[in-house]
Amino acid sequence: MRRLASLVGALGLMAGAAIAEPPPAPDRPLPDAGQEARARALFTDIRCVVCQHESIADSPAGIAADMRRLVREEIAAGKSDEAVRADLVRRYGDYVLFQPPVRAGTWLLWFGPFALVLGAGAVFFWRSRRRRVEEQPLSEEEERALAELTGEPDDIDR
Template sequence: MRRALLIAVAALGLIGPPVVAQEPPPAPDRPLPDGAQEARAQALFDGIRCVVCQHEAIADSPAVIAADMRQLVREQVAAGRSDAEIEQDLVRRYGDFVLFQPPVRSGTWLLWFGPVALLTGILALLLFRSRRPRTEIEPLTAVEEARLADIISEAHLRRDPDAKPSDD
């Protein structure tokens, strides 16, 4: 009995820490009192990527950091900063990745123009290959045609072992 109790306590000790170590739920969002400012903040939320979820905007993300980013954007909107200044501040903190549409600069050229360049290269290759002169296949000579007719007409040709009478 004592041993079973000791095993149960040890099992609870192994299960307990992961439950305690979970991330607490984010604090509920507090919208801005001014409706125009809140609408502007909501519009910004859709263009900012959650750095944890990576495929969701901070408007849709349940992560704590997304809630913190929403609060930060709301504070900056309330402080009167422009959309560009808010985005620059987020890029300074988290990098270009935080924006769903990163800026066009030398570090992002491949991201912006890579697909177009790849498609252009493939189309150029296809065009080049289609305009290349094709080699003409010469017709068989009379001697070659006679030899082919002899091969086809020979009776000792091995039949296809998988062939059925209906295939003839």
């Protein structure tokens, strides 16, 4: 039974290794130091579409390596930084940039947190300004009716 469990475990490990993504090819820096510096600066501004919280400079994902290669190819072809960003946005959407542009489609992304905080503050302010209703004591008739309902002796005439 132990041998069977060991065999199944070993097969599981081998299957996991076969399914895993192969490591990306090593990066090849551009021969021109100025172009390589531009590429590295762009790497920090571009989000990995797999990791989502890392830039492509820090991400070990294969797609990040592909994106780094693409950025280097476009810079080597003479494209400007804005043209490289525009091409990545065309391919992957505004989310690929850590600082997406401010336009109608991204207003919620940029201004939504502020609107939420302002709305919550307005609700708290409005609720704190509401007048509390003061409780009025029961009249003698209401005291008698309550005493009859609860079956308690009438203590009003003390």
